[in-house]
Amino acid sequence: xxxxxxxxxxxxxxxxxxxxxxxxxxxxxxxxxxxxxxxxxxxxxxxxxxxxxxxxxxxxxxxxxxxxxxxxxxxxxxxxxxxxxxxxxxxxxxxxxxxxxxxxxxxxxxxxxxxxxxxxxxxxxxxxxxxxxxxxxxxxxxxxxxxxxxxxxxxxxxxxxxxxxxxxxxxxxxxxxxxxxxxxxxxxxxxxxxxxxxxxxxxxxxxxxxxxxxxxxxxxxxxxxxxxxxxxxxxxxxxxxxxxxxxxxxxxxxxxxxxxxxxxxxxxxxxxxxxxxxxxxxxxxxxxxxxxxxxxxxxx
Amino acid sequence: xxxxxxxxxxxxxxxxxxxxxxxxxxxxxxxxxxxxxxxxxxxxxxxxxxxxxxxxxxxxxxxxxxxxxxxxxxxxxxxxxxxxxxxxxxxxxxxxxxxxxxxxxxxxxxxxxxxxxxxxxxxxxxxxxxxxxxxxxxxxxxxxxxxxxxxxxxxxxxxxxxxxxxxxxxxxxxxxxxxxxxxxxxx
Numbered sequence: 348x349x350x351x352x353x354x355x356x357x358x359x360x361x362x363x364x365x366x367x368x369x370x371x372x373x374x375x376x377x378x379x380x381x382x383x384x385x386x387x388x389x390x391x392x393x394x395x396x397x398x399x400x401x402x403x404x405x406x407x408x409x410x411x412x413x414x415x416x417x418x419x420x421x422x423x424x425x426x427x428x429x430x431x432x433x434x435x436x437x438x439x440x441x442x443x444x445x446x447x448x449x450x451x452x453x454x455x456x457x458x459x460x461x462x463x464x465x466x467x468x469x470x471x472x473x474x475x476x477x478x479x480x481x482x483x484x485x486x487x488x489x490x491x492x493x494x495x496x497x498x499x500x501x502x503x504x505x506x507x508x509x510x511x512x513x514x515x516x517x518x519x520x521x522x523x524x525x526x527x528x529x530x531x532x533x534x535x536x537x538x539x540x541x542x543x544x545x546x547x548x549x550x551x552x553x554x555x556x557x558x559x560x561x562x563x564x565x566x567x568x569x570x571x572x573x574x575x576x577x578x579x580x581x582x583x584x585x586x587x588x589x590x591x592x593x594x595x596x597x598x599x600x601x602x603x604x605x606x607x608x609x610x611x612x613x614x615x616x617x618x619x620x621x622x623x624x625x626x627x628x629x630x631x632x633x634x635x636x637x638x639x640x641x642x643x644x645x646x647x
Numbered sequence: 648x649x650x651x652x653x654x655x656x657x658x659x660x661x662x663x664x665x666x667x668x669x670x671x672x673x674x675x676x677x678x679x680x681x682x683x684x685x686x687x688x689x690x691x692x693x694x695x696x697x698x699x700x701x702x703x704x705x706x707x708x709x710x711x712x713x714x715x716x717x718x719x720x721x722x723x724x725x726x727x728x729x730x731x732x733x734x735x736x737x738x739x740x741x742x743x744x745x746x747x748x749x750x751x752x753x754x755x756x757x758x759x760x761x762x763x764x765x766x767x768x769x770x771x772x773x774x775x776x777x778x779x780x781x782x783x784x785x786x787x788x789x790x791x792x793x794x795x796x797x798x799x800x801x802x803x804x805x806x807x808x809x810x811x812x813x814x815x816x817x818x819x820x821x822x823x824x825x826x827x828x829x830x831x832x833x834x
Binding site for chain 1: 652673674675676677678679680681682683685700704
């Protein structure tokens with residue numbers, strides 16, 4: 348990592364804090380070592396016996412919503428076993444923020460404000476860059492429903508692609524590269540219900556959930572949704588995730604019982620996770636995640 | 648067997664019976680989706696490149712390669728014959744597989760031959776090889792064209808640029824990695 352990426356990293360993190368403080372959010376810290384994460388089909392926690400390291404701070408942050416906090420954010424380290432590539436580190440830095448009495452559309456507005464603020468205060472010519480393309484967050488952002496993106500870029504139906512198991516392959520081989528051609532950030536909204544274990548379903552179209560992804564230069568930057576706050580349905584989705592895990596030979600994960608016990612107290616809320624390392628990559632124009640951290644795991 | 652987790656740049660594996668070398672590799676994982684491995688590979692025989700996306704859990708057969716010291720014997724049409732220095736067995740290679748090495752092969756040249764099973768798929772030459780110049784124009788003293796090199800043909804028929812002072816019949820050293828003139832052999 349060169350000195351200038353280290354400086355930009357520090358500036359981006361300071362700017363994130365300034366932005367959320369200015370918006371009246373409370374900065375919180377929740378434990379990194381926890382007895383149970385939200386079980387996910389394809390996310391494996393790093394064990395730290397007898398518990399595990401957090402894969403996301405979502406469980407504890409939602410419990411803070413249950414206790415009456417209304418606008419909270421956190422910048423914390425997360426761990427996901429065996430995830431390592433040019434855009435992945437097993438240990439990475441995540442920004443999460445949550446709003447009570449809000450839905451995923453409020454988060455989209457937060458994303459616009461945050462990215463404009465980061466580009467203004469840290470960006471080169473107030474822009475982001477990826478693969479030699481400049482991305483301007485100050486103009487109107489491109490938006491697609493996930494179904495539109497599938498039809499337009501993969502020539503496939505999203506729901507059919509979930510059924511035949513090609514969803515993820517089409518996403519990485521067709522859709523993400525196509526999103527890399529836009530000169531504005533891109534929001535892809537409304538994912539198939541199966542692809543959104545913690546999201547509320549769309550009221551008028553329950554095959555889809557109120558989940559969206561934010562892409563900049565084809566790089567997946569953030570994933571937000573209107574939070575599910577029905578404990579019974581949430582438990583059933585966690586159990587379903589463990590069933591899928593069993594099918595792929597992965598260990599079943601313990602359920603976060605205190606979270607399920609408190610969930611009915613959570614107001615209608617929206618929450619989002621944003622990869623801070625990736626935001627630094629886009630701000631500094633770095634091609635790989637290795638370039639924006641002080642140490643790579645291979646160097647330790 | 649290799650698993651996807653073993654894949655990285657430089658790994659050789661068999662796909663549809665052909666040996667491939669991995670030229671680029673990345674771990675990708677969309678949103679909450681499954682781990683996928685994007686792989687660029689090059690067919691070690693045809694040179695054709697291939698893009699594939701694999702899921703975790705998939706397995707591959709490694710392409711085991713054997714490199715043997717051999718001596719180049721002779722050429723017949725587009726077939727080049729080499730002899731194993733250990734067991735004196737002969738192998739025949741197609742011109743395509745010999746590639747640019749054909750420009751530098753003289754009878755009895757010692758080379759290293761890459762074998763995929765019994766099939767020879769590549770030749771590695773010594774980095775420097777001596778070849779005799781069979782044709783080049785004499786250097787005209789007082790040439791004011793300013794040119795600091797001229798074409799020369801060597802005994803394999805290969806044509807390269809050499810300094811103006813090189814004469815017909817001289818032995819020169821060629822860098823086989825670039826195909827360029829390196830120096831002249833004195834005496």
